[in-house]
Amino acid sequence: MLEATYWALCQHGYADLTLEDIADEADRSKASIHYYYDTKENLFIEFLKVLYERYTARLPSADGGTPREQLYALLETVLTDEEAAPGQEIRIALLEVKAQAPYSDAIQTQLSNFDEILFERLRDVIAAGVESDDFDTTVEPAPAADFLVTAITGAHTRRVAMEYSYEQLYEAITRYAERDLLAPEQSEVAH
Amino acid sequence: MLEATYWALCQHGYADLTLEDIADEADRSKASIHYYYDTKENLFIEFLKVLYERYTARLPSADGGTPREQLYALLETVLTDEEAAPGQEIRIALLEVKAQAPYSDAIQTQLSNFDEILFERLRDVIAAGVESDDFDTTVEPAPAADFLVTAITGAHTRRVAMEYSYEQLYEAITRYAERDLLAPEQSEVAH
Numbered sequence: 258m259l260e261a262t263y264w265a266l267c268q269h270g271y272a273d274l275t276l277e278d279i280a281d282e283a284d285r286s287k288a289s290i291h292y293y294y295d296t297k298e299n300l301f302i303e304f305l306k307v308l309y310e311r312y313t314a315r316l317p318s319a320d321g322g323t324p325r326e327q328l329y330a331l332l333e334t335v336l337t338d339e340e341a342a343p344g345q346e347i348r349i350a351l352l353e354v355k356a357q358a359p360y361s362d363a364i365q366t367q368l369s370n371f372d373e374i375l376f377e378r379l380r381d382v383i384a385a386g387v388e389s390d391d392f393d394t395t396v397e398p399a400p401a402a403d404f405l406v407t408a409i410t411g412a413h414t415r416r417v418a419m420e421y422s423y424e425q426l427y428e429a430i431t432r433y434a435e436r437d438l439l440a441p442e443q444s445e446v447a448h
Numbered sequence: 449m450l451e452a453t454y455w456a457l458c459q460h461g462y463a464d465l466t467l468e469d470i471a472d473e474a475d476r477s478k479a480s481i482h483y484y485y486d487t488k489e490n491l492f493i494e495f496l497k498v499l500y501e502r503y504t505a506r507l508p509s510a511d512g513g514t515p516r517e518q519l520y521a522l523l524e525t526v527l528t529d530e531e532a533a534p535g536q537e538i539r540i541a542l543l544e545v546k547a548q549a550p551y552s553d554a555i556q557t558q559l560s561n562f563d564e565i566l567f568e569r570l571r572d573v574i575a576a577g578v579e580s581d582d583f584d585t586t587v588e589p590a591p592a593a594d595f596l597v598t599a600i601t602g603a604h605t606r607r608v609a610m611e612y613s614y615e616q617l618y619e620a621i622t623r624y625a626e627r628d629l630l631a632p633e634q635s636e637v638a639h
Contacts, residue, residue: 270547272463272464272544273463345550349547349550350547352543352546352547353463353544353547355543355547355605355608355609356461356540356541356543356544356546356547356608356609358608358609358610359536359540359608359609359611365609365610365611368609368610369610372606372610400620400623403620404599404620404621404623404624406602406606407599407602407603407606407617407620407621408595408598408599408602409602410601410602410605410606411597411598411599411600411601411602411603411604411605412598412602413602413605414546414601414602414604414605415563415597415598415601417546417547417549417550418546418547418549418550418556418559419549419556419559419560419563420550420556426598429591429594429595429598430595430598432591432595433595433624433628436628437624437627437628
């Protein structure tokens with residue numbers, strides 16, 4: 258059913274999506290979908306929960322590697338992991354869903370979980386790097402992680418709306434990480 | 449007519465907006481709107497052109513003040529200028545429009561103008577600051593400006609989708625500017 262939602266979403270976008278489209282895609286009756294989910298919003302909340310499970314499973318684990326390697330692994334996963342990450346159609350649909358978030362507390366809560374887990378992982382990696390002197394020790398982990406989440410959000414929006422390449426955005430964000438987070442002697446970029 | 453589009457957009461959002469809604473708001477016949485604009489997309493492109501004119505008029509001019517003051521004036525305008533900037537409803541609608549951009553080259557072109565002018569202003573201010581030694585002389589103006597546009601885009605998306613306060617986002621972005629762009633002796637933040 259949630260696979261069907263995925264494909265229906267890719268085809269129709271969120272705004273035009275109806276429970277009927279999903280029923281068609283799932284080869285089920287609209288009545289049975291209504292029975293389980295009642296509204297498009299409820300179905301969607303379940304769908305976002307599944308996406309969130311996949312997202313957290315994809316994020317690299319915190320053990321293994323230096324903080325620097327862990328930071329890069331995280332950025333790579335959320336910015337360039339085209340295979341594991343959803344394709345352009347679903348990205349467009351998810352940007353549409355973001356525009357619906359102000360109208361639905363439940364959708365906003367689901368979406369904020371994605372930001373929250375990414376923020377926590379980044380904060381922990383940065384804190385470990387500051388602790389171990391791999392990173393610039395003047396960096397404050399929580400504000401730095403929050404700023405990175407904002408920049409990554411912007412990268413996703415520009416990717417969809419402006420068809421920016423992820424290579425370009427990944428380079429810009431790692432350049433920031435090099436300059437601002439990593440200790441000068443750790444950096445490969447000449448200052 | 450474009451005022452009517454603005455209000456109709458605030459009320460209905462982009463996805464559900466019809467030329468009829470705009471006609472109602474403008475107290476005109478749907479036929480006359482069709483005569484001038486033909487499609488919702490065409491009307492919208494005109495609308496984005498008007499928003500763009502207002503946007504460029506609002507951006508502070510490049511003369512007067514130090515590069516540092518000019519940078520802050522720019523960031524303040526695009527992030528916190530609630531009075532001159534559109535309200536929450538229009539922001540939501542514009543995020544919706546961004547999600548439509550992949551389906552319309554003309555809309556994408558209009559939207560990219562907003563990024564482009566902001567990029568140019570930021571790049572010029574940063575270049576002036578690097579030139580005058582007010583900023584860290586290792587900063588490369590174009591990549592730094594592009595990264596700032598990405599972070600500002602993310603701030604706008606999080607503002608809509610997560611109801612983040614602009615104060616929070618403005619603080620995060622100016623903190624980045626302090627650390628990464630401004631020369632240490634210019635910065636008010638202790639490193």
